[in-house]
């Protein structure tokens with residue numbers, strides 16, 4: 001460690017600094033142990049109180065024949081279940097969480113500078129980046145959910161006094177993500193690309209022929225678009241923050257990105273928990289009724 | 294020891310004190326004297342197996358509650374609380390499809406403090422997920438993942454995953470509709486992965502649908518497999534905090 005090089009050449013200044021450091025130290029017993037003890041006591045009491053006041057839920061006995069509507073995962077996975085409504089299940093259920101965890105673990109290998117460690121929001125622009133990241137993450141996620149649930153159509157109808165069905169037919173492709181596939185007259189050459197017949201020629205290897213037709217518009221809606229948005233929007237945010245001189249160091253960018261990520265995670269969790277009713281329809285919490293079987 | 298430092302003519306209080314803390318039995322348990330002098334206070338931390346997770350001295354800023362909000366410590370505390378209530382729950386619970394649900398019902402009606410045990414276990418489990426997430430945020434915003442603590446951050450991410458898995462495996466055990474369908478939905482997500490999804494799902498729940506095999510797998514993971522792993526990673530986590538020179542602070 002650093003200390004070994006310092007000890008050999010212990011100048012008075014170095015010794016003075018070491019003494020100052022000592023002065024700023026406290027004994028673990030009693031100073032820290034006391035705080036820990038109080039925290040533990042307060043925590044035990046509040047957990048006991050909570051458990052006396054609120055009972056853990058217990059529904060009917062498990063029955064594979066009766067599917068509740070909606071069936072929801074535990075709350076900390078409802079963010080993924082929410083993603084499931086908007087993209088290919090392999091993306092939402094496996095690829096996105098895996099990539100997110102790897103990215104999370106990689107943070108310290110990306111931002112390697114020592115600057116500002118051990119201090120709350122140390123850079124001068126840290127707070128601003130935190131707020132902007134969180135706000136952009138929240139608003140962006142909400143807008144995308146509103147669009148994919150066609151709630152902008154409802155809003156339009158409310159504002160103009162029209163009926164939802166009055167939405168111009170020409171703009172039907174803007175109703176939600178899936179409409180990009182269904183409401184546009186895609187030529188059949190690209191909705192049915194004979195991948196199995198032309199590209200993956202397994203029959204040449206003496207194997208059975210694969211019946212695989214690629215539907216490009218479906219691929220677009222389920223995979224290309226979500227991936228582009230999930231990678232592109234954060235990048236765009238960093239680019240804009242950089243150009244505006246708001247995020248100047250790697251740490252600034254990390255703070256904006258991390259705050260955005262946490263905001264998205266929280267928004268998706270809340271939407272999935274409180275705003276999804278039967279058939280996973282987007283509703284106001286007061287309209288969400290308990291699952292029916 | 295300390296008696297040599299004392300003047301003659303000791304008060305009653307001193308004599309009671311000596312009787313309590315300077316007797317043969319007490320000193321066989323606690324080798325250092327009562328922690329009322331700086332020397333003994335450091336010794337007590339250094340020689341006690343539980344307290345020696347700590348250094349003997351710590352920087353001023355780290356004692357301030359607003360530096361860590363005790364979030365990591367409370368995560369650990371929740372883990373301990375969950376272990377205690379969990380062991381008590383195991384007395385009454387049999388992980389079979391025939392008995393699981395009835396055992397939970399019986400726990401709530403026939404067992405003294407059974408419902409309190411179950412509630413505490415449940416709320417602490419939710420609390421731990423929240424606490425670990427908040428702890429991660431505190432570590433991030435204080436820049437405490439920076440060198441030399443990179444690897445401890447990775448250990449932390451592993452602990453986060455283990456915490457989620459512990460909670461998820463426990464969710465199935467009451468074997469009610471909530472448990473059954475939440476795990477069905479959750480494991481279906483695993484199954485949607487390309488190529489490896491289906492085999493993984495099959496391995497996880499021991500079949501094509503959530504049934505007896507899934508219950509016993511989740512139970513085993515929940516009560517021994519994952520807690521053991523979590524304990525090992527926590528040991529590494531705490532060890533690394535000490536090795537990395539205590540909590541992060543400005544250079």
Ligand code: HEM
Nearest residue numbers: 361365366368369429432437445446449450452453540541
């Ligand atoms: C079961 C879960 C966990 C437990 C029991 C735990 C426990 C602790 C404790 C007791 C500390 C001491 C300081 C404090 O209380 O804040 C600490 C520090 C730390 N934890 Fe965790 N932790 C857990 C999960 C995590 C996670 C998810 C991360 C990050 C992804 C993480 C990263 C760190 C780092 C880098 C430090 C050093 C902080 C510093 O130097 O200021 N831990 N942990």
